[in-house]
Amino acid sequence: MSFMNTRTSSPTPTAARGGTWSPMIFIGLGLALIIMDATIVNVSLPSIIRDLHINSIDAEWVNAVYSLVFAALLIVAGGLGDRFGRRRLFILGAIVFAIASVIAASTGSGEALIAARALQGVGGAMMSPTSLSLINSIYTGKSRTIAFAIYGSIIGGMAAIGPMVGGWLTEHHSWRWAFYINVPIAIIIVVGCLLFVPEIKDERIAPGIDFAGAFLSAIGVGTLVFGLIEGRNYGWFHTLGDTSLSATTWPKDSLSPVFWAFVVSLVCLVGLYLVETRRTAAGKSALLDFSLFSIPTFGLGSGAALIVSLGEFGILFSLPLFLQSVLGYSAFGAGALLAALAIGAFIAGPTAATLAMKYSQRFVAQLGLALEIVGILGLGFTISTSVSGWVIAFWLVIYGVGVGYASAQLTGLILADVPVWKSGQASGTQSTARQLGSALGTAVLGTVLFITLANNTASNLESVPGLSDTQRTDIANLVEQTAGTIIPTLGGQPGGAAVASAAGEAFASAFRWTAFTAAGFVLLGLLATLKLPAQARRTEDVAGSVAE
Numbered sequence: 001m002s003f004m005n006t007r008t009s010s011p012t013p014t015a016a017r018g019g020t021w022s023p024m025i026f027i028g029l030g031l032a033l034i035i036m037d038a039t040i041v042n043v044s045l046p047s048i049i050r051d052l053h054i055n056s057i058d059a060e061w062v063n064a065v066y067s068l069v070f071a072a073l074l075i076v077a078g079g080l081g082d083r084f085g086r087r088r089l090f091i092l093g094a095i096v097f098a099i100a101s102v103i104a105a106s107t108g109s110g111e112a113l114i115a116a117r118a119l120q121g122v123g124g125a126m127m128s129p130t131s132l133s134l135i136n137s138i139y140t141g142k143s144r145t146i147a148f149a150i151y152g153s154i155i156g157g158m159a160a161i162g163p164m165v166g167g168w169l170t171e172h173h174s175w176r177w178a179f180y181i182n183v184p185i186a187i188i189i190v191v192g193c194l195l196f197v198p199e200i201k202d203e204r205i206a207p208g209i210d211f212a213g214a215f216l217s218a219i220g221v222g223t224l225v226f227g228l229i230e231g232r233n234y235g236w237f238h239t240l241g242d243t244s245l246s247a248t249t250w251p252k253d254s255l256s257p258v259f260w261a262f263v264v265s266l267v268c269l270v271g272l273y274l275v276e277t278r279r280t281a282a283g284k285s286a287l288l289d290f291s292l293f294s295i296p297t298f299g300l301g302s303g304a305a306l307i308v309s310l311g312e313f314g315i316l317f318s319l320p321l322f323l324q325s326v327l328g329y330s331a332f333g334a335g336a337l338l339a340a341l342a343i344g345a346f347i348a349g350p351t352a353a354t355l356a357m358k359y360s361q362r363f364v365a366q367l368g369l370a371l372e373i374v375g376i377l378g379l380g381f382t383i384s385t386s387v388s389g390w391v392i393a394f395w396l397v398i399y400g401v402g403v404g405y406a407s408a409q410l411t412g413l414i415l416a417d418v419p420v421w422k423s424g425q426a427s428g429t430q431s432t433a434r435q436l437g438s439a440l441g442t443a444v445l446g447t448v449l450f451i452t453l454a455n456n457t458a459s460n461l462e463s464v465p466g467l468s469d470t471q472r473t474d475i476a477n478l479v480e481q482t483a484g485t486i487i488p489t490l491g492g493q494p495g496g497a498a499v500a501s502a503a504g505e506a507f508a509s510a511f512r513w514t515a516f517t518a519a520g521f522v523l524l525g526l527l528a529t530l531k532l533p534a535q536a537r538r539t540e541d542v543a544g545s546v547a548e
Contacts (some may be wrong), residue, residue: 024139033189037124038070064118072125077130087197091189093125095186097127101186129427136415138197138198145361148408151408153408221436228436239254296413300531301529337393340394341396343397344398352404355367361413369522372402377519385508427453488500
C-alpha cells in the first residue's frame with residue numbers, strides 16, 4: 001500500500017511532495033513565533049514591573065505561566081491534531097496566540113498580563129506538536145531531512161533572537177510591542193497556511209474522545225512543571241516562609257505547595273498510564289499510545305531529548321543575567337550578543353541535511369551534542385569579570401552550530417519510525433519531554449547558580465575590610481535574591497566598588513559551575529544517543545507496514 005494512501009483521508013498534499021517548500025515557510029514561521037515568545041519577555045520584565053507596579057512573584061509568573069500551560073497541553077493538542085486536522089489546529093493556535101498577544105499588549109494589570117500569557121501558552125501548545133506532525137507528514141526522503149534541518153535551525157536561532165528583539169523593542173518603543181509584533185506575524189501564518197499547507201488527518205483513529213486522558217495529561221504534566229519551576233521559591237518539601245498561593249495560606253515549615261503538586265502529578269500520570277493502556281487494548285481512542293515508547297528511535301530519543309534540554313537551558317538562563325549585572329550590557333546589548341548563538345544555528349541548517357545523508361542522522365546529532373559541550377565548556381573556562389564580548393560570541397557560535405545539528409537530527413530520529421497517523425501524539429509527547437527537561441533545568445541549574453552565587457559572595461566579602469559577619473550575610477542573600485541584578489547598585493554606593501567586585505567575581509564563579517553542570521547533562525544526553533539506530537527506517541515503509 002502506498003504512503004500517499006495510508007497517511008490521510010484528506011486530499012493528498014501532492015504539491016508538497018512534488019518539491020515545493022511553500023508549506024515549510026509558514027510552518028517554520030509559526031514555530032519561530034512560539035519559540036521567540038518563550039524568551040522575548042525576559043529582557044522586558046524590568047520595564048513591565050515598573051509600568052504595571054507588580055511584585056517579583058507576579059513577574060516570575062509572567063514568564064513561568066507560558067511554559068507551564070504550554071507544556072501541560074502539548075500531548076492533548078497533538079492528539080487533537082491527529083483527529084481533527086493538523087493544519088486546522090495549527091491555524092486555530094495562531095489565532096488564539098494573536099488574540100492573547102493583543103490582550104497582553106493592552107493590559108493595565110499584572111493579573112491580566114499573566115492570564116494573557118497563559119492564553120498564549122494555549123495557542124503555542126496547539127501550534128508546536130502540529131508543526132512537527134505536519135513536517136513529518138508532508139515531507140519524505142531527502143526533503144524530510146532538509147525540513148528537519150530547517151526546524152533545528154529555527155529552534156536554536158529564535159531562542160537567541162527573542163531576547164535581542166525584546167530588548168530593542170523595549171528600549172526604542174515599549175515592552176508592549178514585544179506582544180503587538182506577534183499579531184501581523186500570526187495573520188501571515190494563517191493566510192499562508194490556508195493557501196499553501198495541506199490538511200492532514202487520518203480516519204483510522206478510533207471514534208470517541210479520550211476526555212479522561214486529556215484531563216489526566218494536562219493536570220499531571222502541568223503540576224509537574226509547576227513543581228519544577230517553583231521548588232526553589234516555595235520549598236521542595238516544607239515551605240521556606242509564610243506564603244500564599246491561590247488564596248491559600250501556607251505557613252512556614254508546613255508541607256509545601258510544591259510537594260502537593262508532585263503528589264497530584266504522580267497520581268495523575270500513573271492514572272494516565274493505566275487509562276491509556278486499557279483504552280488502547282480495548283481498541284478505543286487513546287490520547288497517548290504507550291506502545292510508541294517501544295520504538296527504539298522514539299523511546300530512547302525522547303529520553304535523550306529530555307536530558308539534553310535540561311543541559312541546554314543553563315546558558316540561555318544564566319548568561320543574560322551575567323552580561324547585564326556584571327559586564328554592564330544593556331538589555332538590547334545582551335540580546336544582540338546572544339544572537340551569536342542564532343548565527344551558529346543558522347550556519348548549521350544548510351549543512352545538517354548534507355551530513356545526515358552522507359553519514360547518518362545519529363552521527364549529526366552526536367556531532368551537534370559534542371559541539372554544544374565544547375561551546376558550554378569554552379564559556380565556563382573563559383568567563384570572567386573582564387572577558388571580551390568577542391570571546392563569548394565565539395563560544396556561542398560553536399554552541400549554536402551544535403544546537404542546530406542536534407535539534408534537527410534528534411527530532412528527525414525521534415519521529416522517523418513513528419506511524420504517520422500517530423505523529424501528532426508522538427510530536428506532542430517528545431515536545432513535552434523537551435519542556436520537562438527545560439523545567440528540570442530551571443530547577444537544577446538555577447539552584448546551582450544561586451546557591452554558588454550566595455556562598456561565593458559571602459566568601460569573597462571576607463576580604464573586604466569594614467564588613468561585619470551580619471553585613472556579609474545580608475549582602476550575599478541580597479545578591480542571590482535579586483539574581484545578581486543588585487550588583488551595579490552596590491558599586492554605586494560609597495565604598496561599594498570592592499563589594500561589587502567581590503559579588504561580580506562570585507557571579508563569574510557561579511556561572512562557571514553552572515556551565516560545567518550543564519555540559520555534564522548534555523554529555524549524558526550524548527551517551528544516551530549511542531543506543532539509537534544510526535539511521536531511521538524510511539517513514540513510508542513504517543506507515544505502509546502499519547496500514548497493512
